Amino acid sequence: MNREEIIEKLKEIAEFTVQDPSILAKMDETADLTADLGLSSVGILYIVIAIEEMFHIRMDDVSFGEFKTVGDVADYIEKKLGK
């Protein structure tokens, strides 16, 4: 899976969690998880499990709060997938 596909898949996960299409529309690598996407501490639960299940990886070596942007999350997934 290349980076473009990872971002696309993150968008698909967000489609389940973000109801506002205008927020989804601006979801790119630079989108800030809290300021742009409105991710809350409890919302992280949903996202972390979604990433684990949809990418088949374990996020057991990182705190999701350390990620600032969608690109940071993609960096981590890319590394986990062994790219």
Added chain:
Amino acid sequence: MKWKLKAPRFGDIVRVEAGRFYHYGIYASDEEIIQFGPTPDAEHSLLDADIRVCTSDVNGFLKGGFLEVASFSLSERLKAAPPAQIVARARKEIGTGGYDILKNNCEHFVNACAFGVKKSEQVDTVRAFWQNVPVLDVYVAVQPESVDPSTAGVKARQELIDETRNERLKAQRAFAWRVLCAGLNRSLGLDAESLRWERTETGKWTSDACEVSISHCDGAVAAAVSRRPVGVDLEPENDPRCRETLLDRIATGAEREAVKGQRLETAIMKLWTAKEASFKRKGGERFSPQAEDTTTEPVRSIRILLDRAYILSVSGENLKNLRVYETDSELHAHRRTDFESL
């Protein structure tokens, strides 16, 4: 465990709705709710390091929400520690960190205080949701000029492909399976080679972990992946064989009425692919077009431009969740939303 809107008592587990989830705490008094959450000076932080067992008053805990109080079942009451011990356990942890959203969150904390066991039903519920989230993904791809026919990606399938004498068909089959394998990995995180594949008497391939369907036509392939039975069929939109006589042979009376006024070739291909997709989903023994009534089957047809126009039909559950991807020669998938629903 049930939840009630009532006055809490010393040692109760309490919770407040926070968006889609709940935040939990141990109630000692209106001035003291012990919780595993962001400390007051880092309320908006998402960093695990800023989350510790701390106390707040009831207003600080609720932040405008409603307080819900746990009501234990009989078996839970038998397992639960006495209220004084629950509060003592909670107080003893004040200042402790080590927050982990999946393994050590606010719900794990209150259950450990009350029952001595770290458990989070929210984590279990969300995981079950994502493990069962409806998937109906179709990968379409233009057949490359040259394909190595020995790269189907699944040993059992490769063995049969190797027996195919027609080299063109051999390449089509191998490429379709490569597209399928890449799609399975992308949509469901599955490694196709590690699954157990079987071929039914009717020629349909099934695996122990997913449902798939494949179609190849002159110039392109389609592979559908889902957790539920699925069928897919793909054909070029313009085919000289699409004549009125063919419509008469494949359509039911209701279908003939429904396509009146539509472009004949498109209407025939829509009907044909919808019937094939429906048949493939059900896995019947013999395809008889007139026996498949597309007006009563769960099937969706689209017109999509690849190297030329194709009609793609998909039959399955959750058709509203249909996602279509175009797979390139490197087997990377790109979402397509620019198709026309028929």
